[in-house]
Amino acid sequence: MCLPALVMLGLGLWGVDRGGIWRDEAVTFQVARRSVPQIWRLLHGVDAVHGLYYLLMHAVLAVHPDEVMLRLPSVCAAAVTAALVGELGVRLAGPRVGLWAGLLYAVSPLAGHYAQEGRSYALVAVGATGATLLFVRGVRAGAWRAYGTVLALTCWLHEFAVLLLLAHAASLALARAGSRLWRGWGSAAGLVVLGLLPMILVSHAQSAQLAWVRPPTWATAESLLRWFLGPGEGVFWTCLALALLGLAGLAGPPGRLTCARVGLPLAVVPPAALMLVSRLSPLYVDRYVLYALSGAPLLVAAGADRLARLAARLRLRVPRPPVLALAGAALAALALCLQLPLMSDDRDPAHRPDDLAAVARVAAREVKPGQPVLFLPTQARNAALAYPGAFAGVRDVALDEPGPESGTLYGREADAAELRRRLSGLDRVWVVADRDLLAGRWSPSGPAERAKMAVLAQEFLPAGESADGDASVRLYVRRVALSALPGLAPVPVPQRPARR
Known part of the structure; x- marks a missing residue:
């Protein structure tokens, strides 16, 4: 899936040096330039949830401490995520669905926004998408070690990535998986949670950092849906219709994963779970579940593929498969063009909370x-x-x-x-x-x-x-x-x- 990665890389590098950082990026910039003992001491009192990310950025900024280098890991992570979304589509539904899903992720304004943030969220997204790809492999081959390792590291980049386990459990339930699969996945999931316990205990003691967070509302959920499918009206309604059509993939033989059985839980379960918890103790912020965005392009691409297959069954004039794949790529390019003004504005420092x-x-x-x-x-x-x-x-x-x-x-x-x-x-x-x-x-x-x-x-x-x-x-x-x-x-x- 080179094409989605190249498109995402180009969009990520476009305007990456916007000449100003905002408050959250400034925290990364100043903390990562401290010595390792100073970072370690800081994490005992604050920001433990970002500890692994600060240590990674310490090594990156040691090369050259500037704004481009601050954001470059996020740009690269977003490009790899687009490729992984495409590979998920290939594994679940075939090459053209993979191409469409990867491109839809690459042209998403939400993915582009966090590709240019000097924070951990794009790295969490690539880890979560990679773990989902390994989850699909685990279901088919029964190999869970790599899945558990990648997901554990991802959770140490941000602990709310642990909600991905709920999404994968929902995928197994939708696929009506047998007990052998549940046992294999459950063992890996248990080790992930066990390995995350020290982070959970330390971050709970630092929960006052989230005192500014407010409980989510229905408007919060609607806003996230629009960002997942495309904030422009035409793009949003088209993608919503295709995603609903893609839900037909929920039906099917037991034990088989489809785009719908993987994409729907991935897109819905982590945000929904965090929103529900936030009704009692506010924790929800959209960037904490950015990784769930990977599920939306899978549903949309699967819906587009189903529409093409229905047209073929009705004996309508449908282009040959290579031409059809290119036509879908052209529609993704059209979505990009329609959202370019929004993406251009996002590269203005004034678009961030502060400059x-x-x-x-x-x-x-x-x-x-x-x-x-x-x-x-x-x-x-x-x-x-x-x-x-x-x-x-x-x-x-x-x-x-x-x-x-x-x-x-x-x-x-x-x-x-x-x-x-x-x-x-x-x-x-x-x-x-x-x-x-x-x-x-x-x-x-x-x-x-x-x-x-x-x-x-x-x-x-x-x-x-x-x-x-x-x-x-x-x-x-x-x-x-x-x-x-x-x-x-x-x-x-x-x-x-x-x-x-």
Whole structure:
């Protein structure tokens, strides 16, 4: 399946150097450049779920630490995933279904989005798709060792990949597999879960990291369905119709896997399971189940193949098989053309939640060496960690101990009393902050963050601002000093709609 891989590789490399990273990528960038002992120490307190990925990226960024190298593993992983989806289609339904499924994955805007993210999700997708291919081989040949090994490694890249076991169990149930297959698969599945137990225990202790996640709704499920099948109206409805037609493959003799029996559980079970759990304890984020996307092209391609076979049975004029395969590839190319504007927009840094390069450019232009800077909340220090040159020589008012030495993501800051003392000696301070926080749309947690907000509100006034997206670089001047300095006046706080 070289063609789907080449298409995915080309789309992944298109605009991969977009000139800015956002907050999650910045965490990868700064953590992976720490020493291995520093990464190991960090994982004891936070982000254990990404530990294996950080260690892999440590080796990658040791070659050349820049934004392209940060994203290159995800680009390559997405290309391999497209090839594996194609190979799944070949094994389950034949070469033309494999070609169509692989191309549909390659032109998916969702796959393209995460192909250009410096995070683990594209690597999890290639591991999960590879494990599914080995699952199909296991059902046919009874060989489960490679399946268990690949899936265990994938789960250590992200623990929610363990939901793939539920999808594979559903596939066995739909195929009405015999007890011998259940025993073989069950042994491998048990070893995967057993090997993941240390990660589950450690990450459960770090579950406060997901406090920002909200319970999913029906709109969440509808949005995921649209992204899986294609967000454009024409593409979505065509793919939905073909996927429904592909469900006919659920029928058939027992013990046989089909595109429907593999693709439907793969696409539906992991997201549905995580959404159901999230009704009690919110955990669902769409990128955590990106790997489930691999099931959707299998269903769509199987539906297209079934439509062609029905046309042939009705003695309609159907092209010869090679021409038919090319016609399906041409329709995938049409889907790509229809979604190109969306994919082009996705390569704009402004399309991400924030653009730390833009913040860094403002800081480099406005903030001079030796001037005090306050990051609000502490996560806003991400910009300085990702682009240290832009903040070279500035005084970080709140910082007590940098992240690598303290075993934290953003460094250890002074307590509330010490922060008040440090700010009391300043007439001016540059504040790098979340604009929604400054506008009062959400409140920070912890006494130190509240102390920052209180001191700024009570003792300082904003005297100038350069903003970009969700981030603000704002000069605050002490109220007494502001009235004594000619040419400086309070500036109004810009209002903007709340984030969805």
